[in-house]
Amino acid sequence: MKETRPVLTSDEEQIYFRQIQHSTFGMEGQQKLKGACVFICRTGGLGGSIAMMLARAGIGKLIISHGGSLEKENLNRMMLTFPDQLGQERCEAARETLLRINPNLEVQITAYLDLDNTPALAKEADLLVDASPVFEERYLMNQEAVKQKKIMISAAMFGMEGYVSTIIPGQTPCLKCLAPSEPEYWSERCFPVFSMSSTLAASFAAMEVVKHLADFGETLQNKMLRYDLYSNRMRYLSINRDPTCDTCSTLF
Amino acid sequence: MAIIYIPEILRTHTYEIPAFETWDNTLIAALHELVQSFPQIHKFLFKTESELQEHLHIFVNQTDVQGLSGLSTELRENDEVDLVFAIAGG
Numbered sequence: 039m040k041e042t043r044p045v046l047t048s049d050e051e052q053i054y055f056r057q058i059q060h061s062t063f064g065m066e067g068q069q070k071l072k073g074a075c076v077f078i079c080r081t082g083g084l085g086g087s088i089a090m091m092l093a094r095a096g097i098g099k100l101i102i103s104h105g106g107s108l109e110k111e112n113l114n115r116m117m118l119t120f121p122d123q124l125g126q127e128r129c130e131a132a133r134e135t136l137l138r139i140n141p142n143l144e145v146q147i148t149a150y151l152d153l154d155n156t157p158a159l160a161k162e163a164d165l166l167v168d169a170s171p172v173f174e175e176r177y178l179m180n181q182e183a184v185k186q187k188k189i190m191i192s193a194a195m196f197g198m199e200g201y202v203s204t205i206i207p208g209q210t211p212c213l214k215c216l217a218p219s220e221p222e223y224w225s226e227r228c229f230p231v232f233s234m235s236s237t238l239a240a241s242f243a244a245m246e247v248v249k250h251l252a253d254f255g256e257t258l259q260n261k262m263l264r265y266d267l268y269s270n271r272m273r274y275l276s277i278n279r280d281p282t283c284d285t286c287s288t289l290f
Numbered sequence: 291m292a293i294i295y296i297p298e299i300l301r302t303h304t305y306e307i308p309a310f311e312t313w314d315n316t317l318i319a320a321l322h323e324l325v326q327s328f329p330q331i332h333k334f335l336f337k338t339e340s341e342l343q344e345h346l347h348i349f350v351n352q353t354d355v356q357g358l359s360g361l362s363t364e365l366r367e368n369d370e371v372d373l374v375f376a377i378a379g380g
Contacts, residue, residue, distance in 0.1 A: 195379040195380070218344050229378075231379065268298065273372060
């Protein structure tokens, strides 16, 4: 994060007045958000909702990745997209909406992540968010978070269930500690989605981002917040690192 | 009696039942009883009869059983068991 905190314009002071009122966040927290860059992998029901909330909260810069073109079956959950954008590149559609929400936001877009582009994108960001439906991309993000020792918020959902956790390399389990390899049962299009579920995970994840960037509140390190909207059941699970993890064990 | 909460990813194999009550007093016995009732979930849970799949973490009263006694963890009255599978929905 930038050493010198940017000053808010008079317009920004008015826009963010209600969150600046939060005593543990305040003007200092708002300035930290304005000076911060967050890299979000995918802008679907989960990542797109996180991006939307961060844009509205006054984050300075977002790097977002999502390949392909907008399809009808995306519209039930991708909060950054609208029917008149069908056929448009998903990333471009997301950027368009984000800039409508916050014209002062800087948005950098890329399509799919790979071994070549992920390290540089992660390097530009203060914090990473892992919201991909593809384990391969999640592992790429996790690997860079660990290598560059950057905090990563990991969130995922399935139908009416989901989880959020904070990965702090060297202090908490990483994603590979929890899921060492892609499960056979998983495929990108296998999971049902209610937007109420993906936006719930997104709310916790976005709040987690803001808390880390502005350095306030209690965060989900070594914890997994897990919900099930079918039964309205919520759990705070204590999670442990894997001492044999092929990604993060050398940090301990 | 303890309760095993069945995650959505398994429920197509459990007739959509979201929870399973058990009087077994160890986790391994309770899981075998669960599998006996719903045989299709066996491959999701077990690599071998006594080894869990690596994409599954089991929590008893919100603590990972790896930090307790693993599959030998005792179950007591009102214990709550969560089966947490690796998922990546976004």
